């Protein structure tokens with residue numbers, strides 16, 4: 527009888543957390559038990575061994591932490607997985623270079639993290655002494671594995687989390703807390719089926735047939751992560767992308783249901799999609815600062831973006 531009461535409390539808290547997440551603008555919220563990611567361990571090991579992370583050396587660090595949230599938060603009991611929509615109907619100049627949709631407006635690291643922290647504050651105010659940490663692409667966490675476990679979606683062949691209702695144009699965040707909650711059922715069905723659109727459309731053939739993305743071959747890696755020169759053998763393959771790439775999401779049939787985000791901070795400077803190729807090629811550091819003031823594009827710095835433009839331009 528006591529157990530049943532505890533179960534009811536967990537259900538009530540979980541419901542309360544999900545309602546608050548929705549009120550904060552998250553399009554999905556699921557909860558999974560904080561446990562060792564047994565299934566994912568061999569995949570991560572093989573991915574690293576194959577050097578699919580390229581120069582992203584940080585991926586090699588904290589191997590154990592990536593697989594066990596209890597090493598990130600003491601006494602962790604629950605992983606709350608959250609999705610935040612960033613889809614926009616972009617009116618792109620068809621004869622220009624392209625910036626990934628997620629990077630058009632303000633940096634999600636700040637916009638979304640602020641909301642995850644707000645959710646943690648709410649839990650602490652409403653439930654009591656709960657310890658936890660908020661993560662938005664900022665810690666060694668296998669976010670897609672947690673989204674699957676928490677019932678948000680399945681991991682598609684393009685290695686992104688996909689939802690039948692919401693597609694894949696969303697950021698994932700996690701809140702790891704030391705509170706037992708009612709757990710959602712994982713998504714076990716892979717709704718990619720026989721579709722291979724993302725594999726066929728990937729400009730650099732980075733998506734392998736076995737549901738693995740060779741990160742070191744991906745345009746996002748080359749234009750954002752890589753610090754050195756872009757390898758010459760990639761010339762002619764970037765399809766005008768100068769920061770990130772949306773191809774494997776644009777072609778995905780599940781994204782036909784995507785609705786525009788309500789987050790106005792993700793709407794970028796109009797010049798980003800109106801610039802001609804010439805405008806991009808002649809961009810000055812002042813203009814770069816103006817249009818990417820709070821954008822994640824700042825991460826690549828002016829010189830990095832120039833490198834990308836020069837690489838794509840000289841084809």
Ligand code: SF4
Nearest residue numbers: 728744745771773774
């Ligand atoms: S982001 Fe672009 S380059 Fe990277 S896997 Fe997807 S389609 Fe390929």
Ligand code: SF4
Nearest residue numbers: 682683718721724778
């Ligand atoms: S394009 Fe097809 S194979 Fe690729 S993620 Fe979408 S549904 Fe899956």
